[in-house]
Amino acid sequence: MNKVYEIYKDLYDYYGPQHWWPADDWFEVTVGAILTQNTSWNNVEKSIENLKQRDLLEPEKLSKIKEDDLAQLIRSSGFYNLKSKRLKNFLEWLKKYDYDIDKIKLKSATSLREELLSIKGIGKETADSILLYAFEMPVFVIDAYTKRMFSRLGLILSREYDEFQDFFEKNLTKDVQLYNEYHALIVKHSKVYCKKTPKCSDCFLKEKCNWGVNNL
Incomplete structure (x- = not known):
């Protein structure tokens, strides 16, 4: 299991399914x-x-x-x-x-x-x-939460949208449900722990995170 999948599993085990996007159609x-x-x-x-x-x-x-x-x-x-x-x-x-x-x-x-x-x-x-x-097509969504969290984890140093997207799509199986759930979990974690001012001491990913290791 590569590090990107490992982080996904940790997030999913902790938060469970996010049922995103909330919409009727x-x-x-x-x-x-x-x-x-x-x-x-x-x-x-x-x-x-x-x-x-x-x-x-x-x-x-x-x-x-x-x-x-x-x-x-x-x-x-x-x-x-x-x-x-x-x-x-x-x-x-x-x-x-x-x-x-x-x-x-x-x-x-x-x-x-x-x-x-x-x-x-x-x-x-x-x-x-x-x-x-x-449209339910396997395209990984990159947002400010994703950039912040994975930069802190030390898994990717670029700030460019396309490079971030390429990083995820190369490290994950091309799957709509996986992309959907992973992005939603990143948003969830970024609102709970990996905020602009992060709560590293309480975060369950701190031992896998460069930022957490270096700032505790």
Whole structure:
């Protein structure tokens, strides 16, 4: 078992399954992935609930709403005017596939990633979150939590997104459920122990962590 799998097993044994992404369907995941940019998940949930209460959380229905009206409905997620534009840009792309997830899944992850990254306002983390959690394709998501935790562990020193992603995908079996669970566990651990100011003395990974060993 390599070190990357070993860390996964430790996290899973300690926290158990995370059941992430919390959503009713694939489209709700995509909306959440865009709205969660630069804000907390609690704020995103309020916006999504607004859309649900108005029976608007469907691609065709959301496409028909005016951009300004959509902005007000997602106000709680912050940067609401910008995010309304980004959602509209994404919906325009989705329209090419007739809003049909089955048609989308006929294409490769590589091809879809290129298309998603061509949409204004969709960066690598958002695109990969959509690919993994909504389209169920084996693409490992890298975020600030992942970079912080694995830099402290001493397993990778780069700060570049693509190098981090390549590191995980080379060291793990290409598996949607594994990628899903691992990323969710990293987020969980980063909120409990591996915070900006880490709680190394209490962390169950401290003996395997360069930062923990050097700072205790």
